[in-house]
Amino acid sequence: MPKAAPPPENLYLSAKEAAAELGVSLATLYAYVSRDMIRSEPVPDSRAKRYRAEDVRALKQRRVAGSGPTSPQFEGGRDALTAALNYGGAPVLDSAITLIADGKLHYRGSNAMALARSSSLEQVAALLWGCRDVQPFTRDAVPHMTPLLEKLAADLSDAPRIERCLSLLPLAGLDDPSVYNMTDRGLAATGARLLRFVASVIAGVAPSADPVHEVLARSLTFGDRRAAELIRAALVLCADHELNASAFTVRCVAGTGATLYAAVQAGICAAQGPRHGAFTSRVESFLTDIAHRQDIEDAVLNRLRNGDLVPGFGHPLYPDGDPRASTLLDLMRANHGDDPAFLRVQRIVNVMAEAGGVHPNIDFAVGALSVTLRMMPGTGLAIFVLGRTAGWIGHAIEQYRSGQMIRPRARYTGEAPK
Template sequence: MKNPRDPLYLTARQAAGELSVSPATLYAYVSRGLIRSEPAESSRERRYRAEDVRALKGRRSMPAAQRSDVEQQAIETAVSTIDDGGQIYRGVRAVPLAAEASLEQAATLLWDVSGIDPFEPGNLPVMDQAMRAVMDACAQADPLPRAIATLALATSADGQAFNRSAEGRARIGARIVRLVTTAILGTPASADPVHVQIARQWAEGERQAESLIRRALVLLADHEFNPSTYTLRCAVSTGLSLYDATVAGLVALKGPKHGGAALLAAQFVGVLAVAEGDLEQVVRTHVTLGEQIPGFGHKVYRSSDPRADDLLAALVRAGADRRLAVEAPALISDATGLFPNIDYALAVMARTLGLPPGAEIALFAIARTAGWIAHGAEQLASGKLIRPAARYVGLHAGRTGRHPE
């Protein structure tokens, strides 16, 4: 940075200091578009627009009487955060947790419940005749649209959909996780662990697949305020049920810049898998042509994605193709400076286990439902309506509020 005292920009340390947040939270604000950043001219660091930092600071420090029951963009949460080591679920690091825990255990941690087991065998999804008819009619549809259609009817079928107690919401959450799993897999509702259901329905080599799928689900369970989670919190802040809010999350997840990126990564892994000869030549061709390489780079992590590192290492131990799990990522990182993200790791896992096309985003949806429930319940408990503050950049309006003629 030529002038470290440039009044237009702040360093990462200065920006985080003004906001009294961690660097990880600063990067999350950038990823959500709240603060603009750009590369510094003479170093590898980035610089941050001072006006954005101070505008955000002003909104966060707005008097309580002025805020009323409307929450601004900087939303406090106790559910999770992110740093260079990956996600932290209520104080517990997700990567070590994924070594042994199931999605159900990660969900219970995220939901901050104790004394009850929301995933007890008898707590199965409530499915009425209309929901079953939709499931049957959507049998040949893609998994996510089938889940969206099914959940759209779930609020009216579940008489406890608006239970306000912490335990009640946790039980609703467990029913939603199981319902999303059932709808995506196209199987009857089951109390079996989610990873067991997925491996049984989709995987080749079921027993080996269970551990890898279980690990991936825990790594995917939450990622702070990503687009689908923020969308869900906005939706649930209007007073929707957790079922309806989950529909909002699923719809946002489909976007190619979010969960849909996993499908692009799967296509790229398919190209690598059938490439004959030297992988380096395949990578060089993509880089030379200026093509974006799906599954590499991440807006939150400055270097590698810890989730991808962990899952790819587990795949290597399980005997996955090293060309996909080790050699290709190394070549691409050397050529581009980008590291594999969780989308690439998911695509390698899906190919290794012989999962059906589209399984990557389906796994994403099942796992992320656990985090959505945590954020949805937290937002409902706050009682606040999310209404982000706008920064108007259009033509100046006249006194009447209309644009000048």
């Protein structure tokens, strides 16, 4: 068979060419790749990577055009439709829950980093849900476990935590007699039971009215009080992040009139993808692998030199650094700063900052927390899912109150009708 023609030379850029085209460091380029904003592939017969020129130039055009509603890309047509669904595009939906602006994150006007230093996930959940005159997390707001649900939970005790949630949530929704109460009080009460149920499934214990971070700490870290405070902060920092993939999925499901249980289940399905919440597992694997190296700095630099991803660095919405990550790492430094695992984490953060001026994101911080506390692989995703459950419930409630069903239009690119 004849050999395939080689790809055009202008189809790809080297790492240095792509970074120069964008005017960013190599580390920032790799962060764009990790977020699937630029496609990369191996160079034949080499360890280096090459980058799709069209992706680089499309990203450059979006950055030059800007992200405001008066920019040329929002005048209409194909560019407007595409930009609205990517980082930096126009908001897809109105929401009063979370604001990301000027490198900061706010939950209903309150600084999320300040909340992480003092508030429980339950307190933040009530804030996200807009509970002004009602306290949803009462001693009575504990989900009831029927014999069938208890048996299924026991049968699934050896299954991964997230799969247990996905298996048990449909049955729990059927067993919740108030799930169709769509009043403000009813939704808040259902949300409280649902959050506590997810915490119990992840921890592998019976539901209780105890603070969810303590429930997790007892199960995952054998009651380390310092660990409980770090888990509490991580849950709060993961609670919401505006209209990300999982939150938008939740709103689509809630818009159909499905129950809170169904909406949260949809959010978990989206979050367990390796480009979203499960990215923390890639960080855990990386930190575990590099723990056996003495030359950590050289190992990281070699990855950068070869165009390989260092997972958990850079974020398109936080060019100067993810404040969620810096907050959680600061708290870890204060509590476990002399721990060998955390010292390795700090060395990686330092060399990434020095080599390319790029900073860790929340995926890295949560993965680092899991490894530093010697928790089982996959715990970072479990923490992310439990924290984000609070935000998902808030988005579902907001969507119910809007009375709207989300139905975007597709831009047809197929064959013309015959």
